Amino acid sequence: MKTRRIDSATKLKLLEAAQRLMLAKGFTATSVEEICAAAELTKGSFFHYFRSKEELGKAVLDYFMASMFQSLRDSPFFQSSDPRQRIYGYIEFMIEVSRDPERSSGCLLGNFAQVLSDTHPDIRALCAHHFSWWAGILKHELDEAVAGLAPRKSAVDTQVLAEHFIALFEGSLTLAKTRQDFRIIERNLRNYQQYLKSIFAD
Numbered sequence: 001m002k003t004r005r006i007d008s009a010t011k012l013k014l015l016e017a018a019q020r021l022m023l024a025k026g027f028t029a030t031s032v033e034e035i036c037a038a039a040e041l042t043k044g045s046f047f048h049y050f051r052s053k054e055e056l057g058k059a060v061l062d063y064f065m066a067s068m069f070q071s072l073r074d075s076p077f078f079q080s081s082d083p084r085q086r087i088y089g090y091i092e093f094m095i096e097v098s099r100d101p102e103r104s105s106g107c108l109l110g111n112f113a114q115v116l117s118d119t120h121p122d123i124r125a126l127c128a129h130h131f132s133w134w135a136g137i138l139k140h141e142l143d144e145a146v147a148g149l150a151p152r153k154s155a156v157d158t159q160v161l162a163e164h165f166i167a168l169f170e171g172s173l174t175l176a177k178t179r180q181d182f183r184i185i186e187r188n189l190r191n192y193q194q195y196l197k198s199i200f201a202d
Contacts, residue, residue: 011049013039015063018056023105027057027116057112058126064108065130069137083144084200090141091193094169098176098185106177109134110170131166138162145200156199168192 017039021030032053036046050056072078077089109130117124142158172188 010041010045013041014046014049014056015060018060019064019108022057022060023108023111027053027112032056054120054123057116057120057123061108061112061123061126061130065133083141084196087138087141087145087196088193090138091165091189095186095189098173098182098189106173107170110173134166135159135162138165145196149200161196165192 014035018030018035021034021038030053032043032046035056036043039045046056050059072090072093075089075093077086077093080086080089109127112123113127113131117127139158139162142156142161146156146158168188169185172185176182176184
């Protein structure tokens with residue numbers, strides 16, 4: 001039992017160090033040696049858990065997405081019985097995420113998708129899986145929100161709306177980084193929120 005706890009803590013240190021470095025520098029520019037140094041572990045510890053940097057990259061992406069979803073589940077708005085309030089709360093949650101200085105390096109999912117899709121097919125497939133999973137969560141909430149609306153409004157394509165949000169967030173993040181103005185994200189997400197309110201209005 002004691003060994004399992006130590007092993008888990010060691011792996012977690014590698015994942016957290018890799019996540020910090022890969023968000024700051026990118027996957028390609030981050031070396032195994034740097035990750036081990038940042039985690040204060042040996043390369044032997046690294047290769048005990050991961051056969052390669054690519055395998056670590058996939059594990060880091062899973063860890064990043066699981067952490068984001070856990071933060072979402074822990075947020076008070078997630079407990080609302082009103083699906084519209086859950087959606088609005090989620091948008092506010094993502095706005096708060098964009099304001100966090102520790103997250104100014106961006107979204108690991110978006111970074112990996114843009115940089116590695118042509119060179120790392122396994123990571124590209126994992127990115128596609130996580131984007132589909134993200135869209136599925138949003139679609140579920142949107143389906144519930146439009147279920148009680150008039151037939152004309154309930155026919156809205158919730159899959160498109162879900163993917164629209166993801167594209168808007170990731171694109172806004174890219175613009176914000178290039179312009180060094182993270183207010184862009186809040187502005188665009190609030191516009192999306194207003195659009196949803198026009199759909200959900202009685």
